[in-house]
Amino acid sequence: MNASLLEKTQCSHVLYAHELEAIVNPLLHERPELRIHKILPLKDLILSAAEHCPFDKEYEEARWDPILILHSSGSTGAPKPVQMNHATFAVGDNDRNLPHVPGRVNQNWALWDFPSKEPFFSAFPAFHLAGFLSMIMLPIYYTNATLILAPPTRPPTGSMLSEIMEHFVLKSIFCPPIIAEQLVQEPNGVEKCKNLKFLLYAGGPLSQPAGSALSKVTDVCQFYGQTETGPIQALVPRREDWESLEWHPIQEAIMEPSVDGTFEMILKPNPAMEGICAISCNFPDMEVWRTKDLFRPHPTKSGLWTFHGRIDDIIVLSNGEKFNPVPSEIHIASHPLLTGAMISGQGYSQASLVLEPKSYPTELGPFIDELWPIVEEANAQAPGHARITRGMVIISSPSKPFDRTGKGTVVRGSTGKKYELEIAQLYANDIPNNVNPIELGPSLDLKATTKFTNEIVLRAFPGHSIKEDEDFFVLGLDSLQTAEIISLLKVGIRSGNRDADISWVSTRLVYENPSIEALAGAILYHIDPAASSSPCTRGVTTLNRVQKMERMIEKYTQDLPSPQHSAISENTRIHVIVTGTTGTLGTQILVKLLSDTKVCSIHCLDRSIGAKERVTHSLASWSPPVAVDDSRVSFHQADYSKPDWGLPSSLAAELRSTTTVIIHNAWKVDFNHALDSFEAVHVRGIRNLVDFSAKCATRPRVVFISSISAVFNWHAATTSGSTSPITVIPERLPATPVAAQPTGYAESKAVAERILAAAASSTDANISILRIGQIAGPIGAGNGGRWNAHEWFPLLLKTSQALGRVPDGKALGNIDWVPSDVVASAIWEIVTASMLPTNTPSSHPSASVSSPPTPPRFFHIVNPARKPWAEFLPHVRDRLGIKEEEVVSMREWVGELEKLDLLQDKNTAASKPAVKVLDFFRDMAEGQYLGAEDVIFSTDEAERLSGSLRELGPVKEIWMEEWMKSWGF
Template sequence: MSSVEQHPEQRMAVPDYIDAARDSVPRSTFAIVPRSPSNVSEGWNHVTFEDVARAVDKMAHWIETTCGIAEQIGQTFGYMGANDLRYFVVFAASMKTGYIPLFTSPRNSLDGQISLVENTACTVFLTTSDTKTAVEAIQKAVPGLKVYCVPTSDEVFDYNQPIKRYPGRHRRDATAPTLILHTSGSTGLPKPIRLTVGGLNTMYAHGQLGPENGTERVCKILFTDPRPLIAPVPFFHAMGILIGLRPIMFWNPIVQLPAGKLLSADLVIDVIESVHPKLGQFSPSIIEDMAATERGLQALSKLDHLFFGGAPLAEEIGDKVCRLTKLTNTIGSTEVFMMDVLLPSVPEEWAFFNFGSASNVIMEAAEDDTYEMVIKPKDIKYQAIFYTFPGIQEWRTKDLFKRHPSKPHLWKYSGRRDDVIVLSNGEKFNPVQMEKTIESHPRIKGALVVGHGKFQAGLLIEPNAMQDANTDIPTLIDEIWPIVEKANQYAPGHARIYRSKVAVVSDQKAFIRAAKGSTVRQRTVEAFDEEIEAMYADEGYVSDPSQDTFSLSDMKTKINAIFSCSLPSFHENTTNDTDIFSLGVDSLDVLTLTKALKKAVPGANINLSTIYKNPTVNRLATALSQGTHSSDAVLAEPLTREEKLAAMVRKYTKGMVRPSWTNKAPPVKRPSKQTFILTGSTGGLGTHIIAQLLKNQDVEKIYCLNRSENAYDRQKEALTKYHNAEADLSKAEFLKTDFSIEKFGLSDESYARLLEEATVFIHNAWAVDFNLSLESYEETHIAGTCRTVNFALESHHDAPIVFISSIASVANWGNIAQDRSGVPESVTTLFDGSLTLPQGYAESKFVAAQILATASHRLGIRTAIVRAGQLAGPSTDAGGAAWNKREWLPTIVHTSKIFKKLPRNLGNMEQVDWVCMDTAAGTVIDIATATSSGHEATEVYNLVNPHTTTWSRLYPVIQTSLQETGVDVEIVDYDDWLNELASIPQTRENAERVPGLKLLDFYEGMRPDTGIGLPKLDTRRAEAVSRMLRDGQGIDEAVMRKWMTQWAF
C-alpha cells in the first residue's frame, strides 16, 4: 500500500471534535472528576464539554505565551503530568498551537526518556508539580531542553475569567501527525510511535459499526453507551488515549479517579460505590485484586459491562467474575490501537476473542498449536496500523493465539513470540499461562518464569507486600506450592517448575512493570540476573560429606527430603510407600534424582536403574542402607522373574470364581448399533480409533474414559487439527476416570449407564515407559484391568474386552523357541513368562493379558488380546499427528541431526514391520467387531505389518530430508553411532540437549551382539478379520518423507 486514502471520517482532528461538542452539547458531561485529588468522600464534579473546550483554549493561549507558537507545524514538545484531564487539554491545545505532544511514561528509565526526547527532536517539556522532579532529571541529561510547569487543574478549569477562542493552526489531513506515544521498551529502549489524525479517527469509524452476525461489537459499547465509564488507566498510555476518545468523539462521559492517590483495588471500589458507573475498562491486576474480597466482588457486580486488556486474566478469577457481570476481553496496541472484537456469545467464553471483520485479522500457523495474529489491509478506515505505518503490506503483531477446540472462530491469547523461552536443549514453551495461574494466589504479586538457555525452567516470585511480611521464605513456598503444581499441569513436561528452582525476591527490589501493570519480561530478567544465576547454581539437597554410612531411618528421612526438593509432585503428605512413577515422574526427573542422591549419599554408586527398581522412599532407603558403597544397590529378589510374574497373576485371579449371582440385569435384546467404551482416547492410537468410530454408521455411541479433566478439549483439538476440521463429537461422551479406584472412579449413575449401554470395551490406556518396574504398573494398570473384568461380568450386553497388549510380552520368542517360526496367535503364548522382555512395561502387559485369559476361562467373558508391534505415524494419505518425537525412531533421527551422523542399520531391528497408526486403529475396530459377534472365550491377534521392508530402504530418505534443512549427515555403522551417544555423560543438561540419552539403555539392547532382535509375528488370524491390515502397504519412501515433514527436526 503506497499511500493512505483520505476518508471523510478522517477530516477532523481532536480539537475539532471538542469544539463541535461545545457548540452542540455544551452542558453535557465530559467527565466526572473528584473534588479532591486524594479523597473521594468530598464528592464529585461534572466537567462539561464547554468546560473542556474553554480549558483547551486557555491552555493554548498559555502555551503560545510561555513557549511560543510552533516554529513549524508538527514541532514536538513533551508532557508528563498528574493523571488527570490536563492530558487531554494539553493534547488538544498543543495541536491548536501547531505542536505535536510526546507523552512519556514516568516509569521509563532515564536512558529511555533521553532516547525518546532525542529521537523526536523534542526541545520543550511540559510537566505538573507531581512529576516535575522526574522531568528536571531529563533536563539535566539533555542540554538545551526547556521545562515549564503547566497551570494547576484548578487554574485550567477556572471559569471566572473570559477566554477567547483559539482558532487553531493544526493540520486535519489523515496523514498528519497528532500525538507521539511509545513502546514499552520491553526488549530495549522505548521507541516513539507517531499517531496520525486518520489513525485516531479509525476509532470513530469503529463506533459507527453495527452488530456482526447478530453479535454486538466491543467498540460500540465502549464508545457509544451513554452511561459513565470508569477506567483506571494512565492517560499517557494508548489505552488512556482510547478512553479519552470516548467523550471527545462520542460525547459520552468517563470517570476520572483521584490523581493524588495510588491506584488500588480499594480506591476503585470506593469510586464505584460513590459514582455508580455501569461500564468499566480495567487491567487484569485490578480485577484480580478486587475479586479477592467480597466487597470487591460486590462492586464488580454493579457494572453491566467489564472490559479488560493488556495482559491475560487468571482463569479462576475470570470464571468467577463472568457470573457477576458481562466480562469481555479486549486487545490492541500503541501501533494498532483497538481491534475489532465481538462480545462473547456466552459468559464462559470471556477469555476468547471473536474478531470482527473490520480489523481483517489473519491467523498464521506458528510454533506447535499456536498461531500468530497478522493484520492485512482491507478497508483502512478501520485499520489504524496502516496510518501509523503507511506503505506496509501487513503487520505481524507477534501475538500468539490458540484456537478454541470446538469453536474455530474463537481465539485465546497464548503470549508473544518474545515470551517464548528456549531451553538449552532447544525445547520451547510459552510461560504466560503458568505465570497468570501462579499470580492468582493472594500471597503473590508477580510471577516470572525464566530459563532461557538453561536446562530447566525456574520461577521468580515477587511476594505481595500487603501480606504478612514476617513469613519466612520456606513457609511462603510451602503455602504457594499447590498453585505452582496447578501451573505445572498446564505446562509441557520440559517446562515444569521444581521446588529447588523457585526463588523469592527481596521486597526491596520489585519487578519492572509497564504502564498497564504487566511485567516487562526482558528488563526484569536482566535486573534479577544475579538472583537467577544463584538459583541455577543451587543444586538442592547437600549432605554432610563426612558421613558415609546411614541408618535406615536416616536414609528414609534423607530420601524423603530429596524427593520433596526435586519432584514437583511429591507433597509433604505423600507416603513413603508411594510409587513416585504414579506421580508422573519421568526420565528427566530420574536423572535429577540420581544426581541429587549421589551428592547426598557420598560414595554410593547409584545409577538410573537403582531408582527404577526401587521407586518408593522405603524401598530405595532399604536398598541404599544395605550397602552405601554397593555397585548395584537394589532389593534382593527372592523369586525368579517368572515366579514373580506368576505371583502377580495369582494375586489377582485366586478369587476369580463366577458367582451364583451378579448385579447384571436380565438379558436384553442386543442393540442394532454398537456402543463402544474406549480408554486412552486422546493418545495416538486412541485418537485414530475414535476418528474412525465417529464416521462409522454402525456405531451409536462412544464413551471415552480418560484421566484428564480436559480430555474433550484435547480430543476436539486433535481431531480438528489432524483429521477433519468439521469433526463432530456429538456421539462421543468424555468421562474422567481413575482405574486405581473401584468403578473407575465414576459415580454410581455413570457406571450404571455404561453397564446398560456398552457393547464393546477397548482397553487401550497404558503408560509407556520402558524403565518402570512391574510394581509401578500394579496400582492403576494391573488392578485396573481386573476392574474391566468386573465390568464385563456385569455388562448387560456381555461387552467383550479388547485389550491392546504389546509385542514386548513375547519379544523373547526367538531365544526360547526351538525353530525360527513366527510367534503364533495362540492362547498358550499368553502363559509363558519366559517369553516376556525383562522390563516392567512388557511384564505388565503379560500379567494383564493372562488375567484376562484366566477371566475368560473361569468367568465366561469374551476377551481379545491384541499384541501390537511398532505403531508409527499416519500413512501417506491419512490424517493424524506425527509419530511421537520422543519415541525411539524419531529420537534416532533427531539425535542423528545433532551428531550429523545417521546409522546405516538398526542393529537387531533391521526388519521394518511397523504399522501406520490409521491402519492399526482400523484393525483394532475390525477385531472388536469380530469379538463382539464371536464365540471364542479368548482370541489372540498379532498386530504388525505383514508387508515388511528394511531400514536400508528408508534411511536415504532421512539423509536427503536432513540435507534439505542444511545438515549433511554421514552414514555410519549402528555401533559407531551408539558409541558416540554412550560417550556423553548422563546429566539432565545433556539429556535435554541430546534426546537419545534418555533412551540409551533401549538403544544398547538393539546392538547386533545382544540378541536376535524382535521376533517375527504370525498375523494370519488378524488378517483374516481385518481387510485393512491384509490389503495394506509396507512402510515406503513416501511415508517416511511425510513423517520427516511432520517431525520438522
C-alpha cells in the same frame, strides 16, 4: 525501542513536557534530524487562548483519514506502530447504541456514560490504548466522566490509588492488575471500593485472591483488546464469574482450538462490523487477524472464557512439554513481599523462577521459606511439568529491575536476557545452593536411612502421607518430582560428607526402587554395603520377576464373575466403547469408527477431563477436517481403577445394555516404571473391564490392545532347545509370563493378557488380544496424524544429525513398522470380521444365555513384509547431511552420547534428545554387540482377517521421506 518506532513511522517532530527533557535528548543522538518542541506547562496551556482551528469535513468524508498512531505494548517483542483513523474512534462513540442483553450490562466505553458528573481514575499512560482512550476519547464522548490522574513524575501504585481515594469518591477505576492487587493489600483497600460502580482491569489476569476480594464489593471486569483490534465487545460478568470473559452476542469472534485445551481468538474484519469493532476500521482489507491470545473455556458454563496467556508466552521444555507460565507468575507475584515473578525454562529440562522483591533480603533461605507456600499454591494449579522446585529459584538484583511495558506487564524477552547467566547457572548446578538440606546424619542403619528417605519423599509430595511400601508412581510421581528427589538426595548425602560419592544417585535409582522402603534399602547399600542386609542390584532376578507377575495374575483372577447376558435377537447394529482416544492410535481408531456407517454409537472413555477438546484440536488439521460433534460420539471421563471404570451409575447402566464392542486401548507408555507402578490403574482396570463386560446384556467383543513386548522374550518361555538364530513368535499365549521383556510396561501387558485369558477360559467372555508392534506415521491422503517427534526413532535421527554420526545398517535390524492409520484399519477389520453372532435367540427375552468358554484369540499387528534398515540408510544419511565415513556401530554411537555433559550445556538435551532415553539405546546397542537373535512375529491370523495388513507391503522410501519431512529433516 523509541528509536525503532520513530524510524518505522518516519517521525520528524517530537513534543515534550519539560519533565521529560532527559528522556528526549538521547533521541537526538539516534536521529539528529528530529525537531523537538518543548510545550508550555499545563497551567500556562489552560490560561492561554487557543487559536480557532476549523474542521469542516463530514464523517463519511473523513472517516478513513489517519489521526493517530499508537503502538503495541512490546511485551513479546519490539513495539509495532498501528495507524488509526476517525472510524476507529467512532466505535467508542457508537458503544452507547449497541443492543442490550436482557438482565446484563454491556462492557464497553458506555460504562462511563454516568447520569451525573462522577470522577474516575485511570492508571494507564497516554501512549497505551487504554490510556489514550480514557484521557482523550472518554471525556469527549461521555462528558459526565471526570478523569483523575496520578502525579506525572511518579508511577501509579496501589498505595497512591488508596491515597487518591481518601480525597475523591471514585465511581470507577481503570488500571493494570498489579495496581488492583496492591490496592487490596492497602489498609481498608477493599472497603474503599464499595462506592465503585465497577473496577476494570487490563493488561493481563488479575490474581485470584485480589479478584475474589474485590468482587464481593463491586463489579470486577476484565478489559480485553489489542492496539490493533480495539476493545472486544463483552458483557459485564456476574460477580461470581469475575475471572471470565463473555463476548457480546454482536461480537464476531472465532475461538479456534490451540494447544492443551486452549483456544486462540481469531477475528475476521467485516465491513458490517465497522461501528462495533475497531479492527474493521484499522485494517479494512485484512482477511483474518490472529490475536495470538489463548483462552480456556469455563468447565461448566458455556460462553465463558478465561484469559490463559499469549502464544508467545508458551515455554517449551527440552522434553517437548509445553506450558504457559503466566497464571503461576500472576499468583506468585501477588505476595506482599514481591513486585514481580518471572518463570523461565525454554530449552531446559524444567522450569525456574526469578523473584523481584519489594525490598531485598539479607538472607536468601528465610526469604524463600516465607514465599514458599504461595509457590506451592501456584504449583498445585500448574501442569506437573511446569512446577517450580525449591532449587530452581533465584532473586533478582537491585541493579537489574524487571523491564515492564506501560501497562505494567513484565517484558519477558528483555528481562530474561538480563538474567540469562544467572538462570544458566541454576541449571548447571548439580547440587542446588538454596535448598535447606535434609541431613542423613551420622547413624547409618536402615531406620535412620528410612527416616531420611521419608523426609525427602514428603518434600516432593507436599501435604501427602505416604506409607513405606506405597509405589511412588501409583501416587503420581512424575519426572520433575523424580528430579527433585534426586537433587535432595545429593544435597542430603553431601551435607554430612562433602566428598561423598553421589554418582550412583540417578533416575534409575528411583525407578528401580519406587517406594520409601525400597529406596532406603538401596541408599543404605550404596553408602555402606556392610550395613545393608541384602545387596542392591540393578533390577531383580528372572525368578523374582516371574513370581511378581504370577502373584499379580493370581490376585486379579480370583472370583471371576459369572456372565449375566440376556437373550436378545441377533443385531448388526454396533455400539462401541473405546478408551485412550487422545493418543496417536486412539485418535486413528476413532476416525475409523466414524467412517463405518454400521457403528451407531461411540463412547470415548478417557482419564483426562478435556479429551474432547484435545481430539477436536487434533482432527482439525485433517483434510478434510474430521468432526467429533457427530451425534454418534460422546466423551466421558473414566477412572479405570474403579468398578464400572468410575462412570456415573446411569451411564454405566446404559452402556451395559447396549455395548457390543469394547476396545481397550488406554495404557501408560513409560519404559522406566516397574510393574507395580502399572497395577493400581491399568492392571486393576483390566479386572474391572472383565467384571463390566460380564454384566453387559449383550456378549460384547472385548478387544485389548497389547504390545509385542509382552512376548518379545518368547525363547525364554520355550524348552524346544532350538539353536536357530531366528525366533518365530506365534499368535498365542506363551507357556509362562517370562516371555515378556524385562520392563514394567511389557510385564504389565503380559499380566493383562493372562487375566483376560483366564476370564475367557472360565466364563463366556469374547476376547481378542491384539499385540501391536512399532507404530509409524500415517500414510493415507489427508490424514492429519503425525508420528510423535519424541519417540525413539525421530530422537535417533535428530541426535545423529547433531552428532554428525548415524548408526550403521545392522543397528535397527529388519524394519516391520506399520503406519498408524493402517494399524487402526487392521484393528477394525479384525474386530468386524470376527464378529459372529454373540447371542442365540430365545423365546423368553429375559432368559439367561451363556456360551461355552472359548480361549482368547491373538493377533500380531506388525508388518509381514520386513525390510532391512541398511536399505534405508543411504537415503536417511543424505537427508541428515552425514558423510558415509561417519556411519558407526550402535555401540559406538551410544558411546558418543555417554560423553555428553547435560549439566554444563542446556542445549545438549534439545539438540541431542536421544540422551534422555539413553538406557533404551544402550540395550539396543548391547543386543547388536552380542549378536542377539532375530525375532519374527507370525501374522497368519491377523493377515487372514485384515486386508490392510495383508496388502501393506514393506515400508517405502517415500513414507520414510514424508516422516522425516514432518520432523523437519
